[in-house]
Amino acid sequence: RKEVEQDPGPFNVPEGATVAFNCTYSNSASQSFFWYRQDCRKEPKLLMSVYSSGNEDGRFTAQLNRASQYISLLIRDSKLSDSATYLCVVNEGNNRLAFGKGNQVVVIP
Amino acid sequence: EAGVVQSPRYKIIEKKQPVAFWCNPISGHNTLYWYRQNLGQGPELLIRYENEEAVDDSQLPKDRFSAERLKGVDSTLKIQPAELGDSAVYLCASSPGGIDYGYTFGSGTRLTVV
Numbered sequence: 001r002k003e004v005e006q007d008p009g010p011f012n013v014p015e016g017a018t019v020a021f022n023c024t025y026s027n028s029a030s031q032s033f034f035w036y037r038q039d040c041r042k043e044p045k046l047l048m049s050v051y052s053s054g055n056e057d058g059r060f061t062a063q064l065n066r067a068s069q070y071i072s073l074l075i076r077d078s079k080l081s082d083s084a085t086y087l088c089v090v091n092e093g094n095n096r097l098a099f100g101k102g103n104q105v106v107v108i109p
Numbered sequence: 110e111a112g113v114v115q116s117p118r119y120k121i122i123e124k125k126q127p128v129a130f131w132c133n134p135i136s137g138h139n140t141l142y143w144y145r146q147n148l149g150q151g152p153e154l155l156i157r158y159e160n161e162e163a164v165d166d167s168q169l170p171k172d173r174f175s176a177e178r179l180k181g182v183d184s185t186l187k188i189q190p191a192e193l194g195d196s197a198v199y200l201c202a203s204s205p206g207g208i209d210y211g212y213t214f215g216s217g218t219r220l221t222v223v
Contacts, residue, residue, distance in 0.1 A: 004151070008149070034211050036211070042216070043200060043214035043215060043216050043217050044152065044200075044214050045214070046211040046212075046213075049211065087151055087152075089211070094165060095140065095157060095159075095164075095165075095204075096154055096157065096165060097154075097211075097212075099151030099152045099153070100151050101149065101150055101151050102151055
């Protein structure tokens with residue numbers, strides 16, 4: 001079983017709409033979590049860390065559910081520029097990050 | 110501040126040939142990572158350095174892959190000989206020591222083996 005599981009999509013979202021997706025992780029001892037954004041043919045870039053209490057950064061909200069071992073990302077008021085792949089990332093321990101396959105988001109005008 | 114610098118950006122080689130990738134991390138970042146990303150997949154760790162020491166190379170295919178970080182700064186990743194299945198993007202990343210704040214990737218080297 002993969003450490004981090006994501007539904008690759010694509011998630012086709014009308015401009016201005018809200019989109020949300022989850023990822024599940026297998027290691028219950030994982031302590032820190034992140035969302036990275038990756039544009040086509042570019043490197044991944046840190047979007048936001050995910051804290052136990054949940055956190056928000058503008059139109060982006062991240063949540064962590066330790067009991068069910070999943071994290072989520074919600075994007076409100078989607079912009080065309082939000083089109084990208086969103087990678088769920090889990091700290092496996094020993095300074096190693098495990099990446100999911102990513103959720104591909106396509107915002108449609 | 111310069112980010113993580115990788116070269117070359119693209120490389121096309123014939124199978125069985127050697128190839129090398131170079132990475133210059135962000136100044137002051139002690140930890141350096143090499144990842145491989147296949148099409149449609151997330152990055153997978155190949156090796157992690159703390160300064161000049163390879164502290165996690167459990168996922169590096171050691172029969173054909175090697176890496177070095179001689180002075181604890183720049184690093185090279187080598188494949189010899191390359192196989193068709195090695196076609197991927199090779200990403201270098203660095204962090205100041207801990208990963209609680211994530212880390213920064215370079216733009217990667219896209220390798221095509223023909």
